[in-house]
Amino acid sequence: MLTDAMGISRKSMYAAFGNKEELFLKVLQRYERGPGAYARESVHAPTAREVARSYLEGTVCAGTQPGRPTGCLGVRAALAVGVTGQAVQGILTSWRAKSQADLRERFQKAADDGDLPAGADADLIARYLTTIADGVSVQATAGASPAALQRVVDAALLHWPPS
Template identity: 50%
Template sequence: MDGSRSTVLGRPRGFDTDEALERAMRVFWQQGYEGASLADLTGAMGITKTSMYAAFGNKEQLFRKALERYKEGPAAYATRALEEPTARAVAETLLRGAARTTTLPETFAGCLAVQGALASSDSNRSAHGVLVDWRNGVGLQLEQRFQRAVDEGDLPPDADPKQLARYLLTVAFGIAVQAANGLGHDELQQIVDTTLRTWQP
């Protein structure tokens, strides 16, 4: 009996957790946190609620994991932008990455970090807070990168790193909203071109 029990407890999961998380990320990306029901999530993931809870925790915990996957996958352009050698290149990589990622034909228009919190009741405020923290974190990283650019002489000494970071994020998230409204990749790239023409920190 003990041997049988050990076999059951040690049995591997009957699904690919990586693939299941990818599918959950796509549901949240398309429907937002509040719009994604447990039935939507488990249906897309191909697992039961019991399996979901066992592997990922509750809906909010699953959302946190899905957001991490989004940050490391589709939204990795934001991290790459910070590694560019000049402030202008940071801005261009960030904005072109936003235009590309929000219009990928194999995914959904818009950005998970924006779409995920469009509707948020009081019961879902914690998930909304996760997204706010993530967006603010990106803003802080941009500010620090632009401060470095000022210190290195790449930006003029009177440039305001915080305002530059806020400006770029406003444009980047605006691109995501316009993508969700139906603007295509080429139209969004024109917005990026216009923004870069006025880049005068």
């Protein structure tokens, strides 16, 4: 389908992009600069709570854009790739780990600066948000409306640690 849409042969596609895994990595990188940019941009919000809100609302927005596939490319691909796709699973695992690490680092800074309570577990907070975001993506893929998903974001933030 891809070669037909591009009007090129398989040989030309591989000559231009390398193997399937390299092509998928390029697609994921482009997604990260487009609809998935919220993940990298959210960590620049001024407070930890605003980082969390930006990250989760970005998930809702990216996953429910009219005229685009629903959900998150990384989550959908991780659910679709089987045993034969170990290389792609590795790419996706690293990609998700990077997002979680960026959040963890930002929340650790927030804890160090007093924006989160002393003793806040930056790793747990980052894991909590990425888990909620992954669930939002799955729900978007299943057809949940932006309004319904925003209610999930609002509920998740009710559990935000007081500063």
